Amino acid sequence: MTLYRMSNYLIPTLKEEPKEAEVISHKLMLRAGFIRKLASGIYNFLPLGFRVLNKVEKVVREEMDRIGDQEIKMPIIQPKEFWDETGRWDLYGEEMMKIKDRHNREFGLAPTAEEVVTHIIRNEIKSYRQLPITLYQINWKYRDEIRPRFGIMRCREFLMKDAYSFDKDEESAMKSYSLHYEAYCRVIERCGLRYRACEAATGAIGGKSSHEFIVLADTGESQIALCEKCNFASNVELAPAISNYIEDNEPMNQVQEILTPDRKTVEEVSEFLKVKPEKLLKTLIVETEKGFFALLISGDSELNEEKIKKVLETGSIKMASFKDVERITNAPVGFAGPCGLKDIKIIADNSIRGKRNWVTGAQKADTHIINVNLDRDFKVDLFADIRNAKKGDICPECNNNIKIQRGIEVGHVFLLGTKYSRAMNAIYQNENGEDKLIIMGCYGIGVSRIVAASIEQNNDERGIIWPLPIAPFDVIVLPLEKEGLVFDKSIEISKKLTSAGFEVILDDRDYRPGYKFADAELIGIPFQIALGKKFKETGKYELKIRRPKESILLKEEELLNFLKEKYEGIK
RNA sequence: CGGGGUGUAGCGCAGUUCGGGAGCGCGUCUGGUUCGGGACCAGAAAGUCGGAGGUUCAAAUCCUCUCACCCCGACCA
Numbered sequence: 209m210t211l212y213r214m215s216n217y218l219i220p221t222l223k224e225e226p227k228e229a230e231v232i233s234h235k236l237m238l239r240a241g242f243i244r245k246l247a248s249g250i251y252n253f254l255p256l257g258f259r260v261l262n263k264v265e266k267v268v269r270e271e272m273d274r275i276g277d278q279e280i281k282m283p284i285i286q287p288k289e290f291w292d293e294t295g296r297w298d299l300y301g302e303e304m305m306k307i308k309d310r311h312n313r314e315f316g317l318a319p320t321a322e323e324v325v326t327h328i329i330r331n332e333i334k335s336y337r338q339l340p341i342t343l344y345q346i347n348w349k350y351r352d353e354i355r356p357r358f359g360i361m362r363c364r365e366f367l368m369k370d371a372y373s374f375d376k377d378e379e380s381a382m383k384s385y386s387l388h389y390e391a392y393c394r395v396i397e398r399c400g401l402r403y404r405a406c407e408a409a410t411g412a413i414g415g416k417s418s419h420e421f422i423v424l425a426d427t428g429e430s431q432i433a434l435c436e437k438c439n440f441a442s443n444v445e446l447a448p449a450i451s452n453y454i455e456d457n458e459p460m461n462q463v464q465e466i467l468t469p470d471r472k473t474v475e476e477v478s479e480f481l482k483v484k485p486e487k488l489l490k491t492l493i494v495e496t497e498k499g500f501f502a503l504l505i506s507g508d509s510e511l512n513e514e515k516i517k518k519v520l521e522t523g524s525i526k527m528a529s530f531k532d533v534e535r536i537t538n539a540p541v542g543f544a545g546p547c548g549l550k551d552i553k554i555i556a557d558n559s560i561r562g563k564r565n566w567v568t569g570a571q572k573a574d575t576h577i578i579n580v581n582l583d584r585d586f587k588v589d590l591f592a593d594i595r596n597a598k599k600g601d602i603c604p605e606c607n608n609n610i611k612i613q614r615g616i617e618v619g620h621v622f623l624l625g626t627k628y629s630r631a632m633n634a635i636y637q638n639e640n641g642e643d644k645l646i647i648m649g650c651y652g653i654g655v656s657r658i659v660a661a662s663i664e665q666n667n668d669e670r671g672i673i674w675p676l677p678i679a680p681f682d683v684i685v686l687p688l689e690k691e692g693l694v695f696d697k698s699i700e701i702s703k704k705l706t707s708a709g710f711e712v713i714l715d716d717r718d719y720r721p722g723y724k725f726a727d728a729e730l731i732g733i734p735f736q737i738a739l740g741k742k743f744k745e746t747g748k749y750e751l752k753i754r755r756p757k758e759s760i761l762l763k764e765e766e767l768l769n770f771l772k773e774k775y776e777g778i779k
Numbered sequence: 780c781g782g783g784g785u786g787u788a789g790c791g792c793a794g795u796u797c798g799g800g801a802g803c804g805c806g807u808c809u810g811g812u813u814c815g816g817g818a819c820c821a822g823a824a825a826g827u828c829g830g831a832g833g834u835u836c837a838a839a840u841c842c843u844c845u846c847a848c849c850c851c852g853a854c855c856a
Contacts, residue, residue: 223805223817224791228849248848354780354853472856492856511854527854542856569856688815722816729816740815750815 211706212681212713218255221727231427233663234359236672240731242680249356249364256731257659259680261367264658265346267398267677268369271391277342277371282324284348288314290323294631305350305364317350322628322650325372329646330634336376339636339646340384344371346655360656361616361664362429367656373649374629376636381647385417385623388651392421392619399658400675401618401665406432407442408620421619421653423661428616435603436611444612445512447597448604451559458564461579469574472542474507477576481567484508489566489580491544493528493536493552496520500528500536502549504556504588506563509595519555519592538571545569545577546586556588557595616661617654624648666755672732673755677778682710683771684733688721688740698739701749701764708768709779729754735771 220241228245229235237243242257253261269279285307291297297304297316305317318324325343333339349368356363373384389405396403401423408420420443422432433447434440471480478485488507493500498520505511517525530541536552537544545568546554560566566580580586601610626645629635634646659678666673674680683705687698695716702714713733715724721740728736736752738759743749748761751770762770 220789222790227785227791230850245848355850357850474856490856492854494854513854527856530856533856537856540856544856686815690814720814720816720818722814722818724817725815726817738815742815 209706209709209711211702212711214713214715215717217713219727219731220254221730229359231358231361231664232667233361233427233660236663236667236730237359237660240672242731243360249353249362251360251363251365256680260659260674260678261656263678263680264399264655265367265369268346268395268653268655271395271398272344272369272371275342275387275391277344279345280328280343281345281347282318282321282328284318284350285315286318286321286324288316290327290632291316294323294628296323303351303353305352318347319349319351320650320652321345321370322372322624322648323632326628326632326634326648329372329374330629330632333374333634333636333646336636336638336644340373340375340380342371342373342384342388344369344651358427359660361660363656366654369653369655371651373651374634375647375649376638376644378647381623381625381649385621385649388621388649389419392621392651392653395653396421396423396618396658398677399662400677401658401662403618404432404434404441404615407446417623419621420617421621422615423618423658423665424613424615425661425664426614427664428614430615430617432613432615433597433601433610434613435606435608437608438603438606440603440605440610442597444596444598445514447601447610449509449512449557449559449593449595449597450602450604451562452600452602452609460581460584461565463577463579463585465570465572465575465577467574468543468576471574471576477567478507481576481578483567483578487563487565487567489546489560489568491537491546491549491569493533493544494525495528495532496522496525498522500532500552502536502544502546502552502554503594504546504554504560505595506557506559509557509559509598512594512596515592516555516594519590519594537569539569540573543569543571543573543575545571545580546588547571547577547580549586553589554587555590555592555594558591558593559595560588561591616657616664618658618661619651619653621651622649624650667732668755670726671730674732674734676734676775679732679734680711681713681733682775683712683735683737684728684731685712685714686721686724686728686736686738687714687716688724688738690718694739694743697743701737701739701767704764705768705771708772710771710775735774737767 222239225235226238229238241254243251243253246252288297304319307315346369348365350365353364375381375384403421403423406420406422408418422430431444433442433444468480471477474485474488485507490505490507492503513525533541564581567576567578568580570577597610599612603610628648629646635643636646638644663672685698685702687695702712706712734754738750748763749767750759750761752759
């Protein structure tokens, strides 16, 4: 193995914080010289960044190979015709980057590869004897995000491992699904991340069953509902929303109109009337292909489109236009309420049953009503679960409390069924010579996103703290004098560690000690070996551990043994 | 896509209101002193002021167009 020298290795660290970065992982990756931006949402990976990417890739590859997946490489440039077969050329829409060749033929830059991989399989697989099989690749993916953000966390070009399983029946497909689920847990654990596997919606990829792997981080863009006691975890949008209401014994008070000039939003009204948002009853008018509906939820809840679609058995739903709202409620937008609403069905969230004395809009400009009560003042046509889960709800599995946490989605597994095999005619012959559709699953892990997520979870005021398996180097050797015994011995120990199988970088630059320590900590190398005064006095090496912060003096042999022990099972 | 903002040396920024010398800090290079927590002194190099066009004797600065990037929003009643 090579011994790397910092004097001629490209690690352009920055003392000052780059202005463009918002979240900690993005700031640190720029400051530590891991990445540089080339265009919005498009990044260069410099040597350190590339090394980390390769480390994560290696972990992913090992776990995929372990469960018998076969690695391939598919083109990034995919012809339009395959996407037309499944209808996704139009469905994916603006999010797919599109290009034309000199003959004006259209191509998309791969945002994913179900079409291409299914094409491979339909050509090559003919018999049940060839199933099951799973193919995967680790390759660049392109999604033209509306707004790229947070460095490589949400960018337009990113490295993803995508795997596709092909099985002869549901039972076998479920097995493939479970294998990948477990492999994903191992990958994320090996990368040293705290995470939860969550039930998830299937979205544009489609299919039957789905789990997301969410790395817990406050800056994450996903929200998940977690049980405080049991293992239940789910995307907030999918989790059953079960209110923890205690039957309200408040007496029903007299209805009263109150002037609320210009107070339209929940926030404005609750502040003006000095009542909590959960006392407000939001009345939302939606338009579907079956007409208009009024939906009631409490002021501190959010509507859930998917749940409503299911309840109303409709394919599309959108908020009604301002015009329609005014026509239906007889009032400007912001003052809708359930009382006296006519010619429209009222669907209420389950949670509104238990409470009394609501505050609602009055169907009249600049007016709200207080002390509105179910049955006495308004009727509901149907109660259902139509909102996102929220803090304080009840766990559907063990009746304890739900909490909401943010996180970063680093992996997603789908049981697809026959969605793509049907569209693309991927069939095999079974034992009886009958043609059958192949059952598919697909599984993605964001390799570059794991890098960002890891920093998001592992950092301190000095910089990044890499988990051992994905650190760009294992050890950094810091000679604190630029010549003589200290320097010679630094080279010597670096070479010894390198030939013992460790990845070592030697800071042979002509800088003062403080500068070297600061850089070493910023780029987050797990172990520093500093040679200076103490070495000359004792002949021992000073080993500094990035986390927990501690330093120990060791003889050469002790040092080697110490590191070997730490890397047991990793190397 | 809607709203807001920014483009001046590798990085961070001042200068633009009120037109006339292109500057500051960090970094880089040279020399010297320093050397266990981002040293100090002296000197130096480095910028089509995002781009195009216009006004003017004169434009980083004023006008028009354009490009890039950043932030907020896009379930709001």
